[in-house]
Amino acid sequence: MVNASFCIPKTESLRTALARLNQNEKKILFLTDEAGHLTAALTDGDVRRYLLSGGTLEDSAANAGNRHPIAARSREEALRLLARHGCVAVPVLDGDACITDIVLEGERQPEPLPALGVPVVIMAGGKGTRLEPYTKILPKPLIPVGDLPIMEHIMRQFRQYGCTEFHGIVNYKKQLIKAYFSENEEHFNTVWYDEGKPLGTGGGLSLLKGKLSGTFFLTNCDLLIFTDYEKLLRFHRESGSAVTMVCAEKRVTIPYGVVETGEGGVITAMREKPAFQFLTNTGLYLVEPEVLDDIGEDEVIGFPDIIERQRRKGRRVSAYTVGEEDWLDMGQLDELEKMRSRLYGKA
CATH class of the missing domain: 3.90.550.10 (Spore Coat Polysaccharide Biosynthesis Protein SpsA; Chain A)
Structure with missing residues (x-):
């Protein structure tokens, strides 16, 4: 079940998003479009950087968000990403890139993967x-x-x-x-x-x-x-x-x-x-x-x-x-950036 306190429409203003961030225990929001697709992540740091660059609180939250957030396809993958990157929250997406769950820092670690021992x-x-x-x-x-x-x-x-x-x-x-x-x-x-x-x-x-x-x-x-x-x-x-x-x-x-x-x-x-x-x-x-x-x-x-x-x-x-x-295949230059975004979720 998706925790609604972590999601906000991308069309909301930064003023509204900042108020939501102040109420949010992890200080992060995930922006979605009308169909529920994940479009960006937003932290208070993203807001500060945007305002310092000349933006205003009346602008759309989408303008300040990180458009390449870390995301997972399963809870197990989300837990591994939390451990690997030190994230506070990782959304779980379905095949249409809609958020189905949000895994938070401190949740149960995944069961260890089976040891195959294959060269x-x-x-x-x-x-x-x-x-x-x-x-x-x-x-x-x-x-x-x-x-x-x-x-x-x-x-x-x-x-x-x-x-x-x-x-x-x-x-x-x-x-x-x-x-x-x-x-x-x-x-x-x-x-x-x-x-x-x-x-x-x-x-x-x-x-x-x-x-x-x-x-x-x-x-x-x-x-x-x-x-x-x-x-x-x-x-x-x-x-x-x-x-x-x-x-x-x-x-x-x-x-x-x-x-x-x-x-x-x-x-x-x-x-x-x-x-x-x-x-x-x-x-x-x-x-x-x-x-x-x-x-x-x-x-x-x-x-x-x-x-x-x-x-x-x-x-x-x-x-x-x-x-x-x-x-993920990095055999060509345009695919290299896709691989980096999937692994790290950084802009």
């Missing part, structure tokens, strides 16, 4: 050309998302599930990556494998032959998946798959009217801004060790081609589906 292999050797010019200076695994490099975010995510054995396949600016983690106070247990030459998104796995005896996670170094990893592992094992690919639902709308034509240029159909839904490969997998045996030494190959090789051999490969909002 994690991180493909961290690429040049990250889509993130240039940043990757001219830093390798992609060390590009910061908020306070931490993306690769550390990934490792912390797995460590919540008791996955403490990491294997990093590196190439481009590998010494910087190794140096960062060798001096990291978190002391991640990582074994490094150097590619002699770029081997694609799958070829570097040949370096791990004989190193892994059981199921392992394989992930690219530019993504985060928010899902129940225990359910994912159980699905993989119960399906008897050699590889399970984590896929995200993706809806794409063509921003134009689409025309279909027949012989002689005759228009046969028209659709205005049609929408299509796909399953997309996120870059996170569960893999059985025998898959490595089918990769040649120094073979340049992408992991999707390795999956296809398994299919041709008659081995089962499966897709595990997550929602589009559960997949």
Whole structure:
């Protein structure tokens, strides 16, 4: 049940919002639109900064609010965000970004996540050309998302599930990556494998032959998946798959009217801004060790081609589906800001 004392329409004046803040035990409000969607968060600090910049108390509260507040999709995630960021309150949103609950500082901590103890292999050797010019200076695994490099975010995510054995396949600016983690106070247990030459998104796995005896996670170094990893592992094992690919639902709308034509240029159909839904490969997998045996030494190959090789051999490969909002990918510059906003909620 949503505590109404924490919510206010975004159209209310700052004067009204300030009065509500003074009555609010946590000194924070969440602004909503007419449909109940979360649009911003507002603290007394936000109000002070806005007034100092020339605003007035008669202006809309929306003008002063933080338009990228920290929010969660479940109470469990909200509790973890409270602990991670020192927040006083975190709203829980449904699939339409409407507030369904507000979790407050001091509430019961979440139950510890199950310890899976599965090794994690991180493909961290690429040049990250889509993130240039940043990757001219830093390798992609060390590009910061908020306070931490993306690769550390990934490792912390797995460590919540008791996955403490990491294997990093590196190439481009590998010494910087190794140096960062060798001096990291978190002391991640990582074994490094150097590619002699770029081997694609799958070829570097040949370096791990004989190193892994059981199921392992394989992930690219530019993504985060928010899902129940225990359910994912159980699905993989119960399906008897050699590889399970984590896929995200993706809806794409063509921003134009689409025309279909027949012989002689005759228009046969028209659709205005049609929408299509796909399953997309996120870059996170569960893999059985025998898959490595089918990769040649120094073979340049992408992991999707390795999956296809398994299919041709008659081995089962499966897709595990997550929602589009559960997949954060920083492979392109515009996605980098979305990931930072989701993790930190800062303007």
